[in-house]
Amino acid sequence: xxxxxxxxxxxxxxxxxxxxxxxxxxxxxxxxxxxxxxxxxxxxxxxxxxxxxxxxxxxxxxxxxxxxxxxxxxxxxxxxxxxxxxxxxxxxxxxxxxxxxxxxxxxxxxxxxxxxxxxxxxxxxxxxxxxxxxxxxxxxxxxxxxxxxxxxxxxxxxxxxxxxxxxxxxxxxxxxxxxxxxxxxxxxxxxxxxxxxxxxxxxxxxxxxxxxxxxxxxxxxxxxxxxxxxxxxxxxxxxxxxxxxxxxxxxxxxxxxxxxxxxxxxxxxxxxxxxxxxxxxxxxxxxxxxxxxxxxxxxxxxxxxxxxxxxxxxxxxxxxxxxxxxxxxxxxxxxxxxxxxxxxxxxxxxxxxxxxxxxxxxxxxxxxxxxxxxxxxxxxxxxxxxxxxxxxxxxxxxxxxxxxxxxxxxxxxxxxxxxxxxxxxxxxxxxxxxxxxxxxxxxxx
Amino acid sequence: xxxxxxxxxxxxxxxxxxxxxxxxxxxxxxxxxxxxxxxxxxxxxxxxxxxxxxxxxxxxxxxxxxxxxxxxxxxxxxxxxxxxxxxxxxxxxxxxxxxxxxxxxxxxxxxxxxxxxxxxxxxxxxxxxxxxxxxxxxxxxxxxxxxxxxxxxxxxxxxxxxxxxxxxxxxxxxxxxxxxxxxxxxxxxxxxxxxxxxxxxxxxxxxxxxxxxxxxxxxxxxxxxxxxxxxxxxxxxxxxxxxxxxxxxxxxxxxxxxxxxxxxxxxxxxxxxxxxxxxxxxxxxxxxxxxxxxxxxxxxxxxxxxxxxxxxxxxxxxxxxxxxxxxxxxxxxxxxxxxxxxxxxxxxxxxxxxxxxxxxxxxxxxxxxxxxxxxxxxxxxxxxxxxxxxxxxxxxxxxxxxxxxxxxxxxxxxxxxxxxxxxxxxxxxxxxxxxxxxxxxxxxx
Numbered sequence: 001x002x003x004x005x006x007x008x009x010x011x012x013x014x015x016x017x018x019x020x021x022x023x024x025x026x027x028x029x030x031x032x033x034x035x036x037x038x039x040x041x042x043x044x045x046x047x048x049x050x051x052x053x054x055x056x057x058x059x060x061x062x063x064x065x066x067x068x069x070x071x072x073x074x075x076x077x078x079x080x081x082x083x084x085x086x087x088x089x090x091x092x093x094x095x096x097x098x099x100x101x102x103x104x105x106x107x108x109x110x111x112x113x114x115x116x117x118x119x120x121x122x123x124x125x126x127x128x129x130x131x132x133x134x135x136x137x138x139x140x141x142x143x144x145x146x147x148x149x150x151x152x153x154x155x156x157x158x159x160x161x162x163x164x165x166x167x168x169x170x171x172x173x174x175x176x177x178x179x180x181x182x183x184x185x186x187x188x189x190x191x192x193x194x195x196x197x198x199x200x201x202x203x204x205x206x207x208x209x210x211x212x213x214x215x216x217x218x219x220x221x222x223x224x225x226x227x228x229x230x231x232x233x234x235x236x237x238x239x240x241x242x243x244x245x246x247x248x249x250x251x252x253x254x255x256x257x258x259x260x261x262x263x264x265x266x267x268x269x270x271x272x273x274x275x276x277x278x279x280x281x282x283x284x285x286x287x288x289x290x291x292x293x294x295x296x297x298x299x300x301x302x303x304x305x306x307x308x309x310x311x312x313x314x315x316x317x318x319x320x321x322x323x324x325x326x327x328x329x330x331x332x333x334x335x336x337x338x339x340x341x342x343x344x345x346x347x348x349x350x351x352x353x354x355x356x357x358x359x360x361x362x363x364x365x366x367x368x369x370x371x372x373x374x375x376x377x378x379x380x381x382x383x384x385x386x387x388x389x390x391x392x393x394x395x396x397x398x399x400x401x402x403x404x405x406x407x408x409x410x411x412x413x414x415x416x417x418x419x420x421x422x423x424x425x426x427x428x429x430x431x432x433x434x435x436x437x438x439x440x441x442x443x444x445x
Numbered sequence: 446x447x448x449x450x451x452x453x454x455x456x457x458x459x460x461x462x463x464x465x466x467x468x469x470x471x472x473x474x475x476x477x478x479x480x481x482x483x484x485x486x487x488x489x490x491x492x493x494x495x496x497x498x499x500x501x502x503x504x505x506x507x508x509x510x511x512x513x514x515x516x517x518x519x520x521x522x523x524x525x526x527x528x529x530x531x532x533x534x535x536x537x538x539x540x541x542x543x544x545x546x547x548x549x550x551x552x553x554x555x556x557x558x559x560x561x562x563x564x565x566x567x568x569x570x571x572x573x574x575x576x577x578x579x580x581x582x583x584x585x586x587x588x589x590x591x592x593x594x595x596x597x598x599x600x601x602x603x604x605x606x607x608x609x610x611x612x613x614x615x616x617x618x619x620x621x622x623x624x625x626x627x628x629x630x631x632x633x634x635x636x637x638x639x640x641x642x643x644x645x646x647x648x649x650x651x652x653x654x655x656x657x658x659x660x661x662x663x664x665x666x667x668x669x670x671x672x673x674x675x676x677x678x679x680x681x682x683x684x685x686x687x688x689x690x691x692x693x694x695x696x697x698x699x700x701x702x703x704x705x706x707x708x709x710x711x712x713x714x715x716x717x718x719x720x721x722x723x724x725x726x727x728x729x730x731x732x733x734x735x736x737x738x739x740x741x742x743x744x745x746x747x748x749x750x751x752x753x754x755x756x757x758x759x760x761x762x763x764x765x766x767x768x769x770x771x772x773x774x775x776x777x778x779x780x781x782x783x784x785x786x787x788x789x790x791x792x793x794x795x796x797x798x799x800x801x802x803x804x805x806x807x808x809x810x811x812x813x814x815x816x817x818x819x820x821x822x823x824x825x826x827x828x829x830x831x832x833x834x835x836x837x838x839x840x841x842x843x844x845x846x847x848x849x850x851x852x853x854x855x856x857x858x859x860x861x862x863x864x865x866x867x868x869x870x871x872x873x874x875x876x877x878x879x880x881x882x883x884x885x886x887x888x889x890x
Contacts, residue, residue: 011872041807044867048808058808159866285862297865300872318860325864334864362486363493363503394869395840398876401862402844406851415763417730417846419770419779420742421604422489424839427456427745431843 002027004310005091005102007081007246008110009033010040011296012277014062015303016108016310017073023311029073030102032093034080037134038064043296045137046163050170052145056138081111084250086270106272106310109252109260110303111243113278113294118155118236122216128234131160140233144171149232152176153222155213156237157184159326162196164235165205166329176206176229178222180238183209189339189373191354192387196328203329240294242279255281257292264316266306274310276302283319286337286384286404287346293322322385323401325394331368334397337385337404340375349378351445353438357430359391361422367391372434374400374410381409381442388430399431410438447472449755450536450547452526452691453555454478455485456741457722459507460748461553461755462518468756474518475547477538479525482579483509488741490582491608495615497590501583526556529695531715551717551755554697554705555748556688558723558739563600563681567661573679576605585678589616594677597621598667600658601682602629604771607641609680610650611774621651621674623667625683628654634784634818636799637832641773648774685739687724700726702737709761711751719755721747728764731782731829731849732791738767767830768846770839776813779842782830782849785820794823796890798883802875804836806867812836817879819845819855826854826887833875844876855883 002024006017009031021029031038040059048054067073076095083092084107091102115130117123127147129140143149152168154161157179168175177184177200183193184200184207200207208226215223222229242259253269255261260268260275264283268275277299284291298320305315323336343350353374360367370390377384386400403413413435420427428436447469451462454476466474476483485504493499512518527544528537529552536547560575562568572592574585588594597613599606602624613620622629622645628638629645629652645652653671660668667674687704698714700706705713705720709728713720722744729736743765750760768781788795798819805812815835822829831845848858858880865872873881 041867041872043865044806044808047810047867051810054808061807295865296872297863318862320862323862323864324866325869326866327868332869336862336864361489362506363489363499365492365496392837392840394864394866395837396843398841398861398863398874399843399847401864402847402851402853405857405861406847406853408847408851412850416843416850417763417765417768417781418742418843419768419781419839419846420488420740421769421771421839422486422492423772424770424777427486427741429843 002105003103004029004106004108005104006031006108006110007091008112008277009038009075009077010042010112011299012303012306013108013110014039014067015300016110016276016307017067018071019304019307020311021071021073023308023313025072027311031073031075032079032081032091033075033077035133035135036077038067038075038077040134042132045131046160046167048137049140050167052141052171056134056141059134081246084246086250086252086273107274108306108310109247109268109273109275109279110277111246111279113240113242115236116239116241118213118238120213120215122218123236125216125218125220127220127232128216128236130236131164132240143233147232150174151231152233152235153178153229153231154235154237155222156239157207158186158237158239161237162200162328163326164237165200166327169203169205173233176208178211178213178224178229179209180212181209187339188335189352189387191371191373192333192389195331195371195389196333199328199331240278242292242294244279247275247279255290257281257290259292261290264319265309265314266302266317267309274306276306282317285319285321291320291322293320295324321401321404323397325397327394331389332392332394333389334393335387336397336401337383338375339385343375343384348384350375350384351378351441353434353441355434355437357428357433358426359430360424361426364422370396370430372430374434374438376410376438376442378442378445381411381439383408383410383413396429396431410435410442414439447550448548449474449551449553450549451476451553451555452536453557453722454483454520454522455487455557456744457748457751458553458555459484459512460745461555461721461752462512463516464749464752465756466516466518468753468758470517472756476518476520477524477526477536478520478522480578480580481522483512483520483522485579486741487577490576491605491612493582494585495612497586497616501579501586504579526691529691531695531697531718552719553751553755554692554713554718554720554724555722556691556724558685558687560681561684561686563658563683565658565660567663568681570661570663570665572665572677573661573681575681576609577685588678592677595619596676597678597680598623598674598676599680599682600667601684602652603631603682603684606682607645607773608771609682610645611772614648614650618678621653623656623658623669623674624654625657626654632784633780634797634832636816636818637778637834640776640816640834641778644773644776685723687737687739689724692720692724700735702726702735704737706735709764710754710759711747711762712754719751721751727762730764730766736765736767738765740769766846766849768842770842772839776834777837777839778834779838780832781842781846782828783820784830788820788829793829795820795829796823796886798879798886800879800882802873802878803871804875805869806871809867815841815875817875819879819883821855821883821887823887823890826856826884828853828855828858841874841876855880855887859884
């Protein structure tokens with residue numbers, strides 16, 4: 001008997017289970033998912049909320065039943081792993097009708113991450129939501145439909161906060177975004193964050209930065225250190241945290257980031273136990289360190305590798321360079337590699353160079369400005385990171401991500417032969433302009 | 446005295462002149478442009494034609510007068526270089542009022558390329574146009590305005606033919622495209638070309654491939670080996686040819702492609718004579734050979750380097766990988782590197798792998814399929830070329846162009862950390878899917 005158990009049935013978990021079964025059709029592959037939903041695109045929740053006509057289940061990529069019938073996976077929804085004995089190779093499982101022990105030969109932990117809830121009075125009031133799981137999205141849609149909410153307050157201006165601002169403005173609500181840090185999208189370079197904030201404001205969102213929420217009062221009212229903001233709907237988007245309680249209790253090693261430490265084959269410190277996705281770390285190819293950058297792409301890729309290796313392969317995850325993208329109303333925003341502060345913190349002698357250029361060819365209608373920040377090592381000119389905002393920034397950042405993977409310098413970047421046609425790009429793409437500007441700034445320092 | 450003379454005042458020429466003057470403000474920089482217009486974006490002509498309200502001069506990036514007053518360049522429009530004595534360092538110039546000799550210390554040849562005219566009866570009839578210079582665009586707009594042309598025939602289905610089909614459909618004309626080869630966009634992989642053709646047809650364009658035009662008759666009627674097609678407007682878009690007569694007559698070496706041979710500092714075979722842009726070759730980094738791929742980006746970059754080096758620098762052009770993009774109605778099309786036939790012709794043992802994936806995330810509205818062809822070296826998995834069609838293909842191809850510059854294999858490609866958010870891309874971007882499919886096909890061969 002060979003049994004592969006996977007804990008968690010979203011991106012990493014279902015990728016792992018599918019890959020394991022594909023590699024070893026003879027193996028018994030069991031997935032334990034505590035919730036009712038599997039294999040859904042959580043990143044699509046804000047866009048689903050924006051459209052009242054769409055069912056939340058549209059976000060399910062592959063229905064649970066298809067995993068069972070078509071892929072031969074023993075998928076157990078409503079089954080929660082509540083204990084793990086890595087010496088005895090047993091998972092303790094709780095389901096509606098009781099508890100049971102489940103032995104395994106290989107285990108994949110894909111427990112994901114959970115939304116951080118505010119440790120404040122009123123954080124659990126009706127009308128206060130996080131945006132993480134499918135049922136969160138369903139609850140927000142139901143609330144909108146049932147209460148005809150008119151005023152939304154979003155606490156936190158990270159990706160999810162910005163996406164929810166767009167979604168709720170799209171539903172016609174008055175939206176206020178409250179951010180504790182002194183800029184929106186903390187972690188982005190200030191020049192990029194300022195443009196995100198302008199875009200929020202341009203679309204009628206009220207934005208307050210440097211503000212602390214102290215309580216949420218029934219009614220609803222969000223109390224801050226600057227006064228109260230009345231709301232019919234409150235979205236808490238202050239970040240996520242890896243679900244590591246099960247692993248930690250089992251004695252599995254966590255990394256400095258607090259997520260589960262893994263090697264590049266997704267192996268944890270426990271024998272035959274793998275971890276993948278938002279609960280696990282990943283090798284950051286630019287810093288060289290293990291990092292926790294929980295994103296859907298990485299979850300899918302790591303899950304696939306954990307599943308393959310649980311089935312006996314020895315595949316390696318290529319690592320990350322920290323690429324991420326999101327949309328803020330009419331602009332795309334992308335980042336890859338290190339920010340300036342992060343680079344300096346890691347000991348790089350780095351500069352940040354900012355440039356701005358059009359997204360389309362001369363005299364071609366439409367398009368936007370594209371602002372780019374390149375983070376560059378001073379002595380070598382090596383690219384360490386990049387951030388962009390504007391039309392197609394979510395694609396242009398991929399060029400810079402590829403350059404990071406290849407260890408390119410700004411000279412290499414400037415020499416890239418990129419596509420040009422007036423609807424697509426200017427003669428000198430913003431990526432090339434950014435390289436030229438950075439090269440000149442390096443020469444001047 | 447130090448005098449730098451530039452022959453040609455469009456992309457490469459004005460880039461060279463501007464760069465030379467910037468490097469050597471004390472030098473006398475003279476530009477000889479035989480036409481009336483300088484520094485215009487020829488690639489924008491179809492889009493300008495599409496909009497009757499726009500002036501053709503919108504395509505001028507920097508007005509002639511500004512080069513004279515702001516940049517201190519002696520820009521001579523209506524002055525044609527008709528002879529060149531490289532031993533005597535003299536250009537023979539013809540202008541409206543006569544001819545004169547102009548000595549130089551350094552010379553940049555940026556004579557560009559000219560549209561190929563059909564060697565057929567009726568090719569010069571009124572109502573028959575090419576699309577190359579600003580005045581060609583002006584003439585077409587004038588013809589459309591004056592004649593209320595209803596039926597257009599486009600001879601040639603390369604980039605320009607496809608762009609003109611879109612422009613003239615946009616103006617409400619009936620459009621027929623006639624292509625001699627057995628597919629549209631010859632040089633593209635058949636799988637990509639078929640989708641371009643479908644897109645043309647979907648937007649009401651009549652397309653005939655494998656058809657030969659034999660004459661254009663007054664009236665107008667385009668005679669083919671399959672019968673006559675009546676037209677009120679005929680656009681001949683059968684390619685361009687480098688303007689090398691002046692250089693050839695002066696004994697300057699041409700390459701195998703027929704364009705002017707240059708080294709990576711843009712030097713020709715004649716002392717202190719540089720060449721840049723559509724009249725010159727460029728090093729193709731994947732084939733290793735000198736190639737003639739006349740495009741606006743390369744013209745601007747080579748011009749800048751020729752100008753810098755004419756001013757005494759020793760900069761090197763990084764070379765090309767053959768990246769190009771264009772728009773075909775609602776789809777973007779991109780290519781980079783070698784096509785399959787080209788790769789095999791050069792002696793590579795290559796395969797072409799085709800894949801198709803969505804352009805946006807699961808359940809995010811809109812988007813298109815993206816079809817990708819990767820050309821890959823069989824033994825090593827090294828990427829040799831790529832072609833894509835679909836939403837954002839003009840940007841996604843830049844990722845593959847960057848991978849080509851870096852010498853990446855399909856394994857490297859598959860490991861790229863690219864941006865994901867539902868409006869921007871699926872969890873696995875089409876680039877990553879293409880790499881996975883190619884890797885599997887390699888493993889199966």
